[in-house]
Structures are given as C-alpha cells and as structure tokens.
Amino acid sequence: MPSTRIVIVGSGLSGGLLACMLARRGYDVTMYERRPDPRRAGFIGGRSINLALSCRGVTALQRVGLAETVLSDSIPMPGRLMHDASGALTYQAYSKDADDVIHSVSRGKLNMTLMDAAEASGVKIVFGHRCVDADLDAPAATLRDESSGSVVRAECDVLFGADGAFSAVRWQMQKTDRFDFSQYYLPHGYKELTIPPAEACGVDPARHGGFAMAPNALHIWPRGGSMMIALPNADRSFTCTLFWPFEGEMGFDHVTEHEEVLPFFEEHFGDAVTLIPDLVNDYMTNPIGSLATIRCWPWHAGGRVLILGDASHAIVPFYGQGINSGFEDCRVLDELLDEYAGDFEATFPRFSRERKPNADAIADLALDNFIVMRDSVANPAFLTRKRVEHALHALDAQRFTPLYNLVSFSNTPYAEAREIGERVIRVAEEIVQRIGVDEMRTMSDEALASSVRAFVESVT
Amino acid sequence: MPSTRIVIVGSGLSGGLLACMLARRGYDVTMYERRPDPRRAGFIGGRSINLALSCRGVTALQRVGLAETVLSDSIPMPGRLMHDASGALTYQAYSKDADDVIHSVSRGKLNMTLMDAAEASGVKIVFGHRCVDADLDAPAATLRDESSGSVVRAECDVLFGADGAFSAVRWQMQKTDRFDFSQYYLPHGYKELTIPPAEACGVDPARHGGFAMAPNALHIWPRGGSMMIALPNADRSFTCTLFWPFEGEMGFDHVTEHEEVLPFFEEHFGDAVTLIPDLVNDYMTNPIGSLATIRCWPWHAGGRVLILGDASHAIVPFYGQGINSGFEDCRVLDELLDEYAGDFEATFPRFSRERKPNADAIADLALDNFIVMRDSVANPAFLTRKRVEHALHALDAQRFTPLYNLVSFSNTPYAEAREIGERVIRVAEEIVQRIGVDEMRTMSDEALASSVRAFVESVT
Numbered sequence: 001m002p003s004t005r006i007v008i009v010g011s012g013l014s015g016g017l018l019a020c021m022l023a024r025r026g027y028d029v030t031m032y033e034r035r036p037d038p039r040r041a042g043f044i045g046g047r048s049i050n051l052a053l054s055c056r057g058v059t060a061l062q063r064v065g066l067a068e069t070v071l072s073d074s075i076p077m078p079g080r081l082m083h084d085a086s087g088a089l090t091y092q093a094y095s096k097d098a099d100d101v102i103h104s105v106s107r108g109k110l111n112m113t114l115m116d117a118a119e120a121s122g123v124k125i126v127f128g129h130r131c132v133d134a135d136l137d138a139p140a141a142t143l144r145d146e147s148s149g150s151v152v153r154a155e156c157d158v159l160f161g162a163d164g165a166f167s168a169v170r171w172q173m174q175k176t177d178r179f180d181f182s183q184y185y186l187p188h189g190y191k192e193l194t195i196p197p198a199e200a201c202g203v204d205p206a207r208h209g210g211f212a213m214a215p216n217a218l219h220i221w222p223r224g225g226s227m228m229i230a231l232p233n234a235d236r237s238f239t240c241t242l243f244w245p246f247e248g249e250m251g252f253d254h255v256t257e258h259e260e261v262l263p264f265f266e267e268h269f270g271d272a273v274t275l276i277p278d279l280v281n282d283y284m285t286n287p288i289g290s291l292a293t294i295r296c297w298p299w300h301a302g303g304r305v306l307i308l309g310d311a312s313h314a315i316v317p318f319y320g321q322g323i324n325s326g327f328e329d330c331r332v333l334d335e336l337l338d339e340y341a342g343d344f345e346a347t348f349p350r351f352s353r354e355r356k357p358n359a360d361a362i363a364d365l366a367l368d369n370f371i372v373m374r375d376s377v378a379n380p381a382f383l384t385r386k387r388v389e390h391a392l393h394a395l396d397a398q399r400f401t402p403l404y405n406l407v408s409f410s411n412t413p414y415a416e417a418r419e420i421g422e423r424v425i426r427v428a429e430e431i432v433q434r435i436g437v438d439e440m441r442t443m444s445d446e447a448l449a450s451s452v453r454a455f456v457e458s459v460t
Numbered sequence: 461m462p463s464t465r466i467v468i469v470g471s472g473l474s475g476g477l478l479a480c481m482l483a484r485r486g487y488d489v490t491m492y493e494r495r496p497d498p499r500r501a502g503f504i505g506g507r508s509i510n511l512a513l514s515c516r517g518v519t520a521l522q523r524v525g526l527a528e529t530v531l532s533d534s535i536p537m538p539g540r541l542m543h544d545a546s547g548a549l550t551y552q553a554y555s556k557d558a559d560d561v562i563h564s565v566s567r568g569k570l571n572m573t574l575m576d577a578a579e580a581s582g583v584k585i586v587f588g589h590r591c592v593d594a595d596l597d598a599p600a601a602t603l604r605d606e607s608s609g610s611v612v613r614a615e616c617d618v619l620f621g622a623d624g625a626f627s628a629v630r631w632q633m634q635k636t637d638r639f640d641f642s643q644y645y646l647p648h649g650y651k652e653l654t655i656p657p658a659e660a661c662g663v664d665p666a667r668h669g670g671f672a673m674a675p676n677a678l679h680i681w682p683r684g685g686s687m688m689i690a691l692p693n694a695d696r697s698f699t700c701t702l703f704w705p706f707e708g709e710m711g712f713d714h715v716t717e718h719e720e721v722l723p724f725f726e727e728h729f730g731d732a733v734t735l736i737p738d739l740v741n742d743y744m745t746n747p748i749g750s751l752a753t754i755r756c757w758p759w760h761a762g763g764r765v766l767i768l769g770d771a772s773h774a775i776v777p778f779y780g781q782g783i784n785s786g787f788e789d790c791r792v793l794d795e796l797l798d799e800y801a802g803d804f805e806a807t808f809p810r811f812s813r814e815r816k817p818n819a820d821a822i823a824d825l826a827l828d829n830f831i832v833m834r835d836s837v838a839n840p841a842f843l844t845r846k847r848v849e850h851a852l853h854a855l856d857a858q859r860f861t862p863l864y865n866l867v868s869f870s871n872t873p874y875a876e877a878r879e880i881g882e883r884v885i886r887v888a889e890e891i892v893q894r895i896g897v898d899e900m901r902t903m904s905d906e907a908l909a910s911s912v913r914a915f916v917e918s919v920t
Binding site for chain 2: 179
C-alpha cells in the first residue's frame with residue numbers, strides 16, 4: 001500500500017513541528033514554503049525576533065524529542081520586572097514555584113531546528129513556493145515558484161494549511177458557503193528595538209553576566225494605554241518591543257521626527273534610553289507591525305483539509321501563547337491520530353470541535369492580558385491580588401491554581417483554564433475586599449498567607 | 461471643468477438608488493453589473509422575491525421622486541398574523557397608529573424601477589460585467605465581460621462598491637492592513653415556497669379579495685427554533701419563506717425525502733399545507749439560502765472609494781431592514797454631499813463614522829428579532845408587554861416610542877432608536893411585573909391603558 005501523501009503549506013513553527021510528527025507516523029510529507037531556506041538565505045522573520053515558550057510548547061516538542069535541544073539555548077524567565085517612569089523596578093514572580101518559568105527562545109533558530117528535524121525524519125521541504133490556490137475537494141495545493149513563476153499542482157491525500165494568519169488555504173475555505181470568519185485589529189502596533197550586550201551600552205558586564213539588565217525576567221515598561229517590553233536573547237542582547245497605539249499622545253503618529261524620539265523616550269522610558277544606542281535610527285527605520293485576532297469556523301473539510309496554528313486562530317502576543325497554542329494543536333492532533341489509528345476522517349472533526357473553544361478562550365485571554373501588562377501590573381491592588389492568588393495556590397495547589405499558571409505552566413485546555421482561573425481570581429478579590437487592599441499591601445508574605453488560610457478555612 | 465467620473469460596482473437596489481442620486485448631482489455615473497439586464501433577460505434574484513419597505517426606504521426614495529411609483533404597487537402590512545400549530549390566528553398590530561405600515565414590494569420590480577430612473581437621469585449601466593479587481597488608489601475597477609471574457613479597466617474619480625454581501629470591492633479592501641472584517645452565519649437557512657392566488661388553492665376568492673389568506677399582514681408560523689413567514693405579492697400570491705436550522709429535528713436535514721415533506725408540514729404548518737399546491741416539489745427542488753451578518757471597517761479609502769449597503773453591512777432579514785438600511789445609506793450620503801458641497805474627501809470619513817454604529821445596531825437588532833419572530837410572538841408575556849408598549853406610546857408619543865416603531869416608522873438613527881426603544885421595553889417590563897402578566901392579559905385595552913397611565917403618573 002502506498003504511503004499517505006501529506007502536503008503542508010507553510011514551514012513556519014507549527015508547520016515544522018507538524019511535519020516532524022506526521023513523518024514519524026510514516027506518511028509521505030512534503031512541505032511548501034514561500035520564503036527561501038532560512039538556513040541558506042538567513043532568517044527572514046515575519047514576526048518577532050524571540051518568543052516565550054511555555055509548558056504547552058515544551059510538551060509538544062517533547063513528543064518529537066526536541067525539547068531539550070530547544071531549551072538548551074533558551075533563557076528562563078521566572079517573572080516580570082516592571083520599570084516605572086523614574087526607572088524604579090518591581091519584580092513579580094509568575095508562580096509560587098521557582099521552577100515555573102517561561103523560556104525566551106529565538107524564533108529563527110527554533111524554526112531552523114524544526115526544519116532540520118523534519119528533513120531528518122524524511123520530510124521534503126520545497127522553498128520559494130507560494131500557495132496561490134487550494135482545491136479543497138481533491139485535495140491539492142497550487143504553488144507558484146517565486147523565482148521562475150512556474151506553477152505546480154501538488155495533489156495529496158491530506159492537505160494542511162499551516163500558513164499563518166494570512167493563510168492561502170483558509171482564503172479558499174473562506175469562499176465556501178457558511179464559513180464564519182473574523183479578523184479584528186488592535187488600535188496598537190508594534191516596533192522592535194535592540195538593547196545590545198552590556199559592554200556595548202556602557203553597563204558593567206559583571207553586573208548581569210554580560211547583559212545590560214537582569215536577564216532572567218520579562219521586562220515591562222507599563223504606561224497605561226501603551227507599553228514597552230524586553231525579552232533576553234542567548235547572545236546577551238535584549239529585543240525590546242514597543243506596543244503603542246497607532247494614534248494619540250502615546251502613539252506612533254505622535255513621534256515621527258528624528259528630534260522627537262529622544263525627548264519622548266527620556267520622558268516615558270527614561271531608564272532604557274542609554275541601553276539602546278541606536279534608538280533614534282532604529283525607531284525611525286524599523287517597521288510598525290499590526291496585531292490581529294483571527295477566528296474562523298470550520299477548520300477542516302472532511303478528512304482532506306485542516307488549517308491549524310495562526311491559520312485558524314491568530315491571537316495577539318500578550319499571553320505569549322501564539323506559538324504555544326500552535327504547538328498544542330500539533331500535539332493534540334498527533335494524540336487523536338493515535339486514538340483513531342490514523343483515520344483523518346474521524347480525527348479532523350473531533351480535533352476542530354475540541355480545539356475551537358480553547359482557541360477562542362486563549363484569544364480572549366490574550367486580549368485581556370494586554371490590559372494587565374500595560375496597566376494592571378503597575379497597580380497596587382492588582383499586585384496585592386496576585387500575592388493572594390499565590391498564597392491560595394500555596395495553600396491548595398489543586399483547588400487554587402491561578403490563571404497565569406494554568407495557561408503557562410500546565411496543559412489544561414485553555415477554556416477549562418480560564419474557568420478555573422477566573423474562579424480563583426474571584427476568591428482572591430473577595431479576600432482582598434474583606435481584609436482591605438491597604439491593610440494587605442503592607443503585610444509580610446507570612447502574614448498574608450495566614451490571613452488567606454484563615455479566610456479559606458472560614459468559608460469551607 | 462469636466463464632470464466628476466463616478467463608477468458604481470453593482471446595480472442592485474442600493475446601487476440603483478445611489479446612481480439616481482449621484483446623476484442628479486451632475487456627475488458622470490457608470491454602473492457595472494455582473495448579471496444581464498433584468499428588463500430583457502428576466503429578473504434573476506440573488507435574494508428573496510419580495511421585501512418589506514418601511515419608513516427609511518420610503519424617505520430615501522422620496523429624495524429621487526420614486527416613492528409614489530414604488531408604493532403604488534405595494535401591499536401595506538400594518539401588523540403580524542401569527543398561525544399556531546392548530547391553525548388558530550392571533551393578530552398583532554405593529555403600531556397604535558393604523559397609518560404605520562410596512563410595505564410588501566417586489567424586489568425585482570423595485571430594482572427595474574431604479575434602473576429605469578437611473579438611466580433616465582443619465583446613468584450608463586453596463587451589464588454582464590463582473591468586477592474582478594479594484595484599485596483603491598487610482599481609483600479604478602477592473603471588470604470582466606462575462607460573455608466575451610475580455611477585461612476592461614474603469615478609471616474614475618470616485619469608486620463605489622454597492623456590490624452586495626460578497627463585494628469584490630470590499631475583497632480588495634480586506635487585503636489592506638488593519639481592515640477589520642467579520643462574517644458570521646446563522647445555523648439557519650431559508651427556502652422559498654409559493655402560495656398562489658385563492659382560486660388556485662381552493663379558497664373562495666371573495667374571502668380575501670383573491671388572496672388565499674388575509675393580504676394585509678405579515679404572516680408568521682412561529683415554531684420556537686424555526687419558523688415560516690409569508691408576505692403578500694401584488695399578483696395575489698404569497699411568497700413563503702422557511703427559516704429552519706440546517707440541522708436538527710426542525711431542520712432541513714430532517715426532511716430530505718419526498719415522502720417526508722407532507723407529514724412534516726401537516727404536523728407543524730398544518731393550515732398552510734392546502735395553500736401550497738406545489739409544496740412537495742417546491743420543497744424538494746428550491747435551494748436553501750444561507751444567512752450571514754457581515755461587518756467591516758473602514759468603509760472608505762480617502763475620498764476615492766466607499767462601500768455601502770450589504771457590501772459594508774449585510775444583516776439577517778428578520779427586521780426587514782436590509783434594504784431600508786441600504787437606502788438610508790444613500791439618503792445620508794446625499795445629505796452629506798449637500799452639506800460638504802460635493803467634497804468626497806470630507807464626506808466619506810464623516811459618512812462612515814456616522815453610519816457604522818447605526819449599521820452595527822441594526823445588525824444586532826435583526827439578530828434579536830429572529831428570536832422575537834420565531835419564539836416570542838407566540839408568548840403571552842411578550843404579547844402583553846407589546847400591548848403595554850403601545851399604551852405607553854399612546855400616552856406620550858415623544859417619550860415612549862417603542863423600538864419597532866422607531867426602527868420601522870421613523871428615520872431615527874438605528875443606534876439611537878435602540879437606546880430609546882430598550883428604555884421603553886424596560887419601563888413596559890416593569891409595569892407588567894408590578895401588575896402581573898396574568899392580571900394584564902385579561903384586561904381590556906381601556907383598563908390596560910389606565911393601569912399604564914396610573915403607573916407612569918406614580919413615578920413621574
């Protein structure tokens with residue numbers, strides 16, 4: 001019996017991991033990518049330089065034996081470090097457990113690792129081919145060679161669209177009757193800047209092991225309606241990302257001239273100015289990206305076609321779950337293929353039905369978390385509630401796992417995570433309200449923990 | 461000075477009215493339509509046979525002097541006539557005022573009237589040309605001659621997309637960055653059936669003036685999750701529309717064999733069975749349409765391109781406002797062109813900003829009204845609340861205009877109508893709750909009116 005022919009459109013992160021999994025199942029996998037091979041041409045990212053890999057992503061990578069390789073190059077971030085306008089710092093651990101960390105990983109390197117692994121498993125990757133059409137019935141993808149202009153039709157048994165937020169495969173599904181679809185943009189865009197290693201910006205290299213700031217944290221400059229963040233890179237640099245409104249007083253359209261950049265940053269992001277030597281030039285020349293949430297339904301056509309990752313559910317980056325949810329798609333699909341012994345007709349509807357509410361949940365949570373990051377993290381009442389959530393968690397890890405932990409440090413389906421996490425928030429809010437935020441702010445961790453214990457015992 | 465060149469894509473109802481208005485302003489208007497000329501080829505509707513024209517539509521037609529012509533062929537519907545499963549009828553007037561009626565109008569005839577009027581005003585209509593591309597900068601539309609396959613590029617000063625829910629002009633806008641878009645389908649589809657004039661279905665023609673049922677009403681067979689409606693036509697027939705779920709016990713997929721049709725209709729729509737002589741054949745052969753709500757933003761590109769009507773805000777048909785909102789777009793645009801002396805750069809942003817919240821409001825109201833029509837109209841508490849709303853309206857027409865009246869019998873912007881109407885609903889609900897629905901149900905109109913008056917006086 002000839003082996004099942006699989007075509008995957010898109011060799012990004014989700015496509016790469018999916019290819020590894022399917023090749024290991026013994027399928028004949030060909031992956032088409034519109035960009036040139038990044039291992040020869042240099043990585044051309046459509047997205048950010050680095051990303052935060054968390055439990056779901058790591059779990060999925062473990063399935064193909066790549067977790068250790070990927071994590072060996074990563075930088076653990078056990079918490080957030082907030083920079084206020086005066087440069088004062090506040091640290092907030094993500095969890096009561098020091099082992100609960102998110103991992104800063106290079107997007108380009110992760111992608112190349114997945115491509116190497118896919119090829120080693122027998123996947124054929126065809127670069128420089130853009131999907132221009134998809135036949136959802138055959139199924140087949142039509143691809144145009146970006147250099148010669150010639151067109152090939154790739155017939156297959158199963159077609160996957162792992163081709164990102166502007167998926168060409170989804171574009172064809174969108175033309176079929178009763179296809180639900182939405183794309184909503186934030187009024188905010190993003191722009192990347194670079195903090196080089198310590199010596200390049202006049203910081204004593206001994207201070208943070210060669211980094212210009214503490215490396216083991218996700219840095220945030222929360223400024224209400226806008227913010228800047230920075231994630232550490234393996235080369236001891238940081239990649240900063242501005243998340244600003246396109247318009248308004250804190251908006252990109254407010255700072256458009258060379259001479260406006262430095263004064264604006266000095267006022268709002270003062271402690272970062274000396275750390276970004278190329279600030280003015282980078283600000284003036286780096287592009288502004290836009291941020292969309294994309295939802296659609298259905299995700300599959302029979303057992304022939306499936307879209308996954310950003311192609312079926314692109315989200316905003318504020319929970320660091322874009323890639324983690326894409327990798328989780330791959331893991332869940334692989335598990336269902338085990339359960340249904342490779343029957344795609346049975347797998348795809350079940351996969352879509354199970355994953356859709358979870359994709360919707362993380363899309364909402366990611367939008368909510370933007371408010372948290374740019375605003376709430378600088379709010380004493382929020383920080384106190386977080387301490388109470390941690391105390392509840394320490395008291396009873398089963399009943400009181402906080403939302404952030406469930407999302408980032410567990411594989412609990414997102415919809416369930418949200419439900420549990422929101423209950424914990426309500427309990428924490430009730431405690432803060434009963435005891436009083438001013439009272440609690442000044443409590444030691446021990447005093448706070450015993451107040452929380454007393455409350456929980458009183459109501460159970 | 462050469463006259464401003466306008467291209468309108470789509471010669472449907474909104475396109476036709478817009479063309480009349482713009483030609484009267486002295487612009488050089490060309491309208492492209494993908495279908496052949498319905499006045500030669502026969503009308504090929506993409507949509508329903510008839511529609512309910514109400515105040516907004518009539519007001520817009522008055523601006524180009526067409527209201528009288530159109531209404532002369534229409535059938536007034538001052539209320540709803542509900543058919544229960546046993547065939548018993550309940551009438552519910554739309555308003556306390558007998559003059560407040562909606563008008564059943566032939567979609568095809570209305571379209572041809574608008575085309576005639578447009579041509580008489582100097583508009584050039586090019587049929588059989590499908591828009592395949594739009595250049596939002598030039599602006600220009602690229603159109604393919606459906607018979608020869610040849611392609612023309614229509615350069616212009618201002619391009620309008622009046623090309624419906626699957627607008628080709630919007631499709632191009634959708635490819636630009638930061639274009640918000642959503643299309644959501646109901647789980648319900650629709651199918652049309654015909655009740656011929658009285659004599660053809662064994663009803664005494666003297667009974668309803670040649671109609672098989674009372675002509676001056678919108679007939680509804682509310683059945684909870686699904687329903688049938690019927691609107692009268694000028695030829696004394698009725699067009700029935702089934703709004704059923706695609707799937708389920710009351711769904712289209714539940715009745716798929718010839719022999720299943722009659723028993724199902726006899727059980728659920730018993731009094732209609734004898735009135736639809738071709739029931740089984742029509743049911744088996746007529747297509748099932750789908751029902752989408754489409755929202756997007758922005759609606760314009762500079763002063764060069766604007767989409768309107770279903771192209772920018774397609775809604776479900778349950779408030780009968782699809783065409784009324786499209787015609788209102790034309791009226792508001794024409795008024796703004798007066799205000800800005802034909803400056804499209806100033807008009808388009810203002811138009812979009814003003815109309816968008818109103819389009820969103822009627823989209824929501826139309827979805828809500830499906831619940832009302834298929835379910836609430838058979839509910840005694842709802843009918844009592846409606847009586848209270850009418851009594852409030854009679855008491856103080858300024859303060860207490862009910863939602864239905866504001867939407868159907870006024871030109872109050874939809875968003876404002878919703879706000880006022882929902883306040884009136886809250887007052888009516890409070891009255892029903894205070895006095896008790898069982899008590900009120902049995903009250904005479906006079907007793908109910910005096911209870912309502914007493915309540916209002918007690919709280920003001």
